[in-house]
Amino acid sequence: MKSVFAVMTALARRTGALNLGQGFPDSDGPDFLLDAARRAIGEGLNQYPPVNGLPRLRQAISEQREAEYGLRYDPDSEIVVTMGATEAVAAALPALCDTGDEVIVFEPYYDAYGAAISLAGGVRRTVLLQRDGDRFVFDPDELRGAVTSRTRVILLNSPHNPTGKVFGLRELEQIAEVCREHDLIAVTDEVYEYLTYDGVRHITLASLPGMRERTLAISSAGKTFNVTGWKVGWACGPARLVDALVSVKQYLTFAGGGPFQAAVAEGLRNPRPWVDTLRDDLQGRRDTLLTGLAAAGIRTWTPEGTYFLQADAASFGHHDGEELCHVLAERAGVVLLPSTAFYDDEEAGRPLLRLAFCKRRQTLDTAVERLTAFALARPQETQA
């Protein structure tokens, strides 16, 4: 079965439309990082790295977690390097779940989670992120109600794709309380840890009381350094959880990307100057889209992080985001992603569209012009 991502990308190619559907950046990573990877290849780092990753990268991850979050992880027993965050999630769930065990995810959720839970033989329980003013929020009672005797894992993504929500301290406390009370493991996808806006800070769930010992915290270099094709990710947690992940990972990919691991080790030693600039730049691009769409009367929800924002299909006079995305590709020359791709409850996602703003300003400006023209032309067309 083709994913909606593939369908929309094919549509962009066929129609020549601008593609704000797929979430990869269209500018490159920092020169020093690219140079470091070339150097590592030249130095002959081209055979299998250790299954848990190059020691220098595990060391750098350990230092980064301590500097950013005050959490200490032993580089030898509590950190594993993976083929992107995707492999970390795909190995963690089979490692932690038996057939029939339940995994709680907040809906909408990143599409790879559904597949990873299925591979694990797990059962997905969703907790809805509801639209509330300018935010997406969950009902703590719904979260409590989702826990059963079979619940094993809460899979949390913050900053959150596709809504751009950054879970706040109070919300994280509510999640942590449920984890502690029911002895659940938390798997946290933090790939956008540096990409938060308006002074909002990412808080890792593992930093809350009683959570470090029950959390596998996952991140990746892809979004932090604009190198999504490198697929260097990692997971940090107590040794028993990391060991379990490695026991699956060794038969998935074993290990890969040695030269890229070496480069990321250099990048993580001092990520701030580069990512601070990237973050400010992305915030500016987010604002370009938000302002432009607001001027055209298109309803959006302001993201506090990530590459993405949600817009309301109803602003274009459509109830169905999927249908609208096809119309926009053909008639407005812009490809967006229907948010139903991220929902089990298709009705909940039906009115929403995901727009990626990790694109060049010129691309965003043109997209706003085209969407504006389409939105403004609509009333006359309806009358005709």
Ligand SMILES: *Cc1c(COP(=O)(O)O)cnc(C)c1O
């Ligand atoms: C992009 C993305 C990933 C994928 O990370 P990789 O390191 O490329 O595997 C994982 N989770 C979320 C929420 C993402 O948006």
